[in-house]
Amino acid sequence: MTMVDKANPGSVETDESKLQALEEERRFERRRKFEAVAIPITTVIGLLIIWQVGVRLFEVPTYIAPAPSEVADKLVTEFPILLANFWPTLFEAALGFVTGNVAAVLIAIAFVHSKTVEKAFFPIAVFINTIPILAIAPILALIFGLGMTTKVVIAALICFFPTLVNMVRGLQSVSPQTMELARILSASKSEIFWKIRLPSSLPFLFSALKIAATTCVIGAIVGEWIGADLGLGALILESMYNYRSPMLYATVFMSSGLSVLLFAIVSIAERSIIRWHT
Amino acid sequence: MPSGVTVQAAATGSPPVAASLKNASVRFGSFTAIENLTLDVEDGAFYTILGPSGCGKSTMLRLVSDLIPAATGEVSIFGKSTEEARLAREFAFVFQDATLLPWRTAIQNVQLPLEIGRKRGVKIPVSDKSPSELLDLVGLSGREDALPHELSGGMRQRVAIARALVCKPKLLLMDEPFGALDEMTRDHLNMQLLKIWQETGVTILFVTHSIPEAVFLGQKVLMLAAHPGRLREVVEIDLPYPREIKLRDTPEFTRHAAHLRELLETC
Numbered sequence: 001m002t003m004v005d006k007a008n009p010g011s012v013e014t015d016e017s018k019l020q021a022l023e024e025e026r027r028f029e030r031r032r033k034f035e036a037v038a039i040p041i042t043t044v045i046g047l048l049i050i051w052q053v054g055v056r057l058f059e060v061p062t063y064i065a066p067a068p069s070e071v072a073d074k075l076v077t078e079f080p081i082l083l084a085n086f087w088p089t090l091f092e093a094a095l096g097f098v099t100g101n102v103a104a105v106l107i108a109i110a111f112v113h114s115k116t117v118e119k120a121f122f123p124i125a126v127f128i129n130t131i132p133i134l135a136i137a138p139i140l141a142l143i144f145g146l147g148m149t150t151k152v153v154i155a156a157l158i159c160f161f162p163t164l165v166n167m168v169r170g171l172q173s174v175s176p177q178t179m180e181l182a183r184i185l186s187a188s189k190s191e192i193f194w195k196i197r198l199p200s201s202l203p204f205l206f207s208a209l210k211i212a213a214t215t216c217v218i219g220a221i222v223g224e225w226i227g228a229d230l231g232l233g234a235l236i237l238e239s240m241y242n243y244r245s246p247m248l249y250a251t252v253f254m255s256s257g258l259s260v261l262l263f264a265i266v267s268i269a270e271r272s273i274i275r276w277h278t
Numbered sequence: 279m280p281s282g283v284t285v286q287a288a289a290t291g292s293p294p295v296a297a298s299l300k301n302a303s304v305r306f307g308s309f310t311a312i313e314n315l316t317l318d319v320e321d322g323a324f325y326t327i328l329g330p331s332g333c334g335k336s337t338m339l340r341l342v343s344d345l346i347p348a349a350t351g352e353v354s355i356f357g358k359s360t361e362e363a364r365l366a367r368e369f370a371f372v373f374q375d376a377t378l379l380p381w382r383t384a385i386q387n388v389q390l391p392l393e394i395g396r397k398r399g400v401k402i403p404v405s406d407k408s409p410s411e412l413l414d415l416v417g418l419s420g421r422e423d424a425l426p427h428e429l430s431g432g433m434r435q436r437v438a439i440a441r442a443l444v445c446k447p448k449l450l451l452m453d454e455p456f457g458a459l460d461e462m463t464r465d466h467l468n469m470q471l472l473k474i475w476q477e478t479g480v481t482i483l484f485v486t487h488s489i490p491e492a493v494f495l496g497q498k499v500l501m502l503a504a505h506p507g508r509l510r511e512v513v514e515i516d517l518p519y520p521r522e523i524k525l526r527d528t529p530e531f532t533r534h535a536a537h538l539r540e541l542l543e544t545c
Contacts (some may be wrong), residue, residue: 095287177377180345184371185390186364188397195394199381278425 016264037262063243074250082254084234089232090258092148092220096155097212097262104160105205108167112197113189118168129161133222142228151231158219159212163205170204206270213262221255232258295356296321296481297342298448302351304337310506311337314351317500317509318414319483321356321448324475326496327485328538330545334507335485339451342483343371365400365493367391367437368518369449370442374457376434378426378441378521385409385422388440405446415477417470432522454482456491468494472521489542490526493517499539501538503545510545513538 048068054060055067062070075082111118128136137154146151172273174196182192224233232255239248297319304312312334317327325337340346343354344360355363356501363369370391378387388409392402407415413422420434426434435455456464468491475482486492492499494513503510515534517525525531 175375175377177373177375178379179338181371181373181377182394183345184343184364184369186395186398186400188395191394191397195390196379199379202381274381276425 032106065244066246066249070246071249071253074246075253075273078247078250082250085230085232085235085251086254086258088148088228088262089217089220089224089255091257092151092223092231093155093216093262096152096219097159097216098157099152100159100216101163101209101212103156104163104208105167106169108164109193109257111164111168114172124159125164128157131157133219137222137226140223146227150226151220153230154223155216158215162211162215164210166204166208167201170201173204176201203274204267206274209266210263210270213266214259217255217259217262280531288373293323294321295319296323297353297355297483298426299342300352302341302348302353304334304346304507305349312341313508314481314504315507315509316351319449319481320498322479322481324472324482324495324497325484325500326492326498327395327483327500327502328487328489328542329502329507329510330504330542332507333502333504333545335502336453337507338502339371339453339485341482342449343369343451354452363449365395365398365404367395367400367445368447369451370445370447372435372438372442372452372455374454376426378432378434378437380426383423383425384403384413384418384429384437387426387437388412388444390441391438391445403445405444407443409440409444412443413437415443415474416440430463432459432467433466435459436470439474442482443474446478447480449483451480452482454485454487457487464491469523471495472519476519490531491533492538493531494521494526501541501545511541513541 052068055065068206107121111194133154137150138158140153140157141150144153178193178196182196187195220231221233221236224231225237228234232251235251236248236255239251295318297317299315299317299511301313302312303310315338327338329335337346341348342355342360344364353360353366354393358368378384379390382390390408392404394400395402398469405412410419410422413419416439418433418436418440421429421433424433426437429437438455456467459467472495473483474480484492484495486495493515499513501510501513513534517530517534
């Protein structure tokens with residue numbers, strides 16, 4: 001290295017300028033990444049400060065709107081209670097997620113393989129989807145009682161339709177040429193399904209699962225509103241009736257955290273399974 | 279009458295026939311896509327198929343490959359029905375779009391035909407070349423584990439050609455396989471295809487809409503006419519192989535191309 005430097009000092013200069021350019025590029029890249037994180041965080045902190053100052057300045061009573069500091073305080077001091085109510089809701093949402101999506105996938109497969117089944121059941125599926133989940137919840141409570149089943153069924157129901165529609169589309173997304181290729185290879189129906197249709201549908205399935213990851217939490221909470229003494233939904237109602245608004249806000253924060261958690265799990269699964277672009 | 283001609287031809291020692299169409303017609307409802315097509319495809323030859331749009335070029339390949347049934351007439355491949363030929367993997371198809379499965383790597387895409395069809399009674403013939411040797415043959419060694427989206431359009435089409443060869447077909451049907459590629463890539467793949475044809479001895483039916491491509495590749499150009507699709511003329515291209523790209527600048531090449539253009543205008 002030093003020998004080359006002595007022999008040809010000119011190249012050192014170009015090397016140095018190259019290094020400098022590379023360093024500059026790296027600095028620029030680092031700056032871009034930093035900004036991508038820093039700008040939204042600054043905005044959130046700014047809004048929280050405005051909120052905190054506003055509530056104090058206009059002397060808003062705590063039961064109407066608590067200051068962020070009070071909510072943060074509850075999140076820390078009442079964390080064991082929040083967590084005790086977090087687990088049941090997580091369980092109901094997750095079980096509903098699995099049930100609703102498995103049912104949707106199986107029915108989508110049946111639809112794709114039999115036009116008659118699709119004609120018979122698709123209108124019913126659309127009809128059920130048009131009933132607001134809040135309106136159907138009391139009916140389900142009468143059928144399944146006030147136990148965990150009702151919450152799971154509501155969470156499953158809310159996941160069901162988007163996954164059904166997406167999965168049907170995904171299974172039908174195979175190009176006509178690919179179907180011709182399958183025919184030339186004399187593929188059987190099951191070979192077409194396992195080797196072509198099912199993998200083709202996975203990107204569609206995962207975009208539905210990402211929707212379901214957040215909606216199943218809504219389903220579980222709505223179910224808890226109908227009647228439950230444990231769970232984030234129950235805690236939300238209890239805090240509201242008793243004007244414990246810092247606790248209410250802390251619970252809402254936990255609910256959003258639950259959705260984020262489920263969404264992140266689905267996203268990680270998606271990234272590890274789908275490595276291709278279409 | 280046509281059958282008599284074939285028998286006579288066979289008796290006089292003509293080359294064996296890869297595919298034979300006798301008065302074959304294809305109809306979609308009341309629309310006639312192909313009418314009374316009679317043709318013997320010589321074994322081992324390279325045919326290019328040219329014609330105006332709507333002349334049934336693609337339909338003809340789909341008829342031969344058992345994707346569409348003949349409304350009337352007969353189609354046979356090496357003396358078998360198209361269905362028997364499909365089950366025996368006598369032919370392979372290369373589409374305009376590479377039609378690779380995007381979740382499979384290049385080599386897994388080449389292997390696909392080896393995994394499919396047993397349930398329907400296909401006895402899967404294996405090429406004397408392994409899938410990775412076939413990727414070598416099409417110039418893709420080292421890219422075995424690439425996913426289709428990591429490959430260029432030309433590379434994807436080469437994977438599709440390797441996949442078509444994996445069951446050692448005797449007849450290769452190609453439907454504008456290089457139509458969507460840029461000219462440089464197309465020239466390169468044309469050369470490669472000629473090399474593969476000479477190495478494997480496979481019979482090729484190659485649909486194109488490019489006159490220079492039709493002349494450059496083919497021993498014979500099948501000129502089809504439209505409305506309804508029918509065979510207009512078989513033009514022999516008497517240019518010697520191996521053909522090089524610079525052949526295109528020769529007067530003989532230009533003469534053939536001009537002749538075909540004239541025919542095409544009156545189709």
